[in-house]
Amino acid sequence: MALLILGLILFIGVHSVGIVSVAMRDHWAAALGVNAWRAIYSLVSLAGFVLLIVGYMQARQSPVVLYLPPPWTRHAAFALMLPVFPLIFAAYLPGTIKAKLKHPMLAAVKLWALAHLLANGMLADLLLFGGFLVWAVFARVSFKRRTQRMMMPLPSPSLRNDVLAVVLGLGLYVATLFWLHRLLIGMPLVR
Numbered sequence: 528m529a530l531l532i533l534g535l536i537l538f539i540g541v542h543s544v545g546i547v548s549v550a551m552r553d554h555w556a557a558a559l560g561v562n563a564w565r566a567i568y569s570l571v572s573l574a575g576f577v578l579l580i581v582g583y584m585q586a587r588q589s590p591v592v593l594y595l596p597p598p599w600t601r602h603a604a605f606a607l608m609l610p611v612f613p614l615i616f617a618a619y620l621p622g623t624i625k626a627k628l629k630h631p632m633l634a635a636v637k638l639w640a641l642a643h644l645l646a647n648g649m650l651a652d653l654l655l656f657g658g659f660l661v662w663a664v665f666a667r668v669s670f671k672r673r674t675q676r677m678m679m680p681l682p683s684p685s686l687r688n689d690v691l692a693v694v695l696g697l698g699l700y701v702a703t704l705f706w707l708h709r710l711l712i713g714m715p716l717v718r
Contacts, residue, residue, distance in 0.1 A: 528586050531654055534579025539662045541571040546669040579655065584713075586651035594648035605704070605716075607642035611635045612703070613696025622688035630670055636663040 544552045556564040614635035617624035628634055640660035643652060699707075709715040 531582025534575045535658045537575030591650035600645040604642040604646035611639050612699040613693045616692035616696045620688035620692045622684045626684045633663045633667045
């Protein structure tokens with residue numbers, strides 16, 4: 528469990544620097560140089576991600592049951608996961624989805640975490656998915672309250688990108704449902 532917690536602290540911590548203090552993030556980027564800051568940010572993120580995966584897998588070997596989800600929550604989780612992958616693609620494909628939601632990746636993280644909290648009742652699940660859900664909520668609130676940095680202008684939203692995000696996302700959803708979840712997580716979703 529310690530590796531899971533350490534991984535969450537590193538991964539969510541580095542992703543929270545801008546939430547806690549934009550000035551601190553900008554200070555470190557200026558002091559180290561933008562490329563060095565991005566490299567350190569990426570390495571800490573990667574280290575945290577690896578640790579939370581290893582820690583989660585270890586915690587699943589000795590599960591601590593907090594609650595037993597009723598059978599209907601499995602179906603609710605499948606339904607909540609349906610828009611997750613299209614939202615992830617929409618975060619990188621400027622379209623109406625991105626324009627309306629502003630931060631489709633955060634919406635995807637919130638839905639992903641909620642779906643997994645509904646369907647899983649172990650302590651490791653609560654730490655992993657609950658941690659990401661709390662972070663995503665705080666991140667979204669933070670984005671609403673702070674002044675956004677000027678970025679390169681995005682291309683105009685395009686219906687083509689929305690269609691592409693939905694088609695690619697639903698394709699990845701189906702692949703995850705039938706193969707990828709079993710392959711990557713070790714848990715088959717459809718038997």
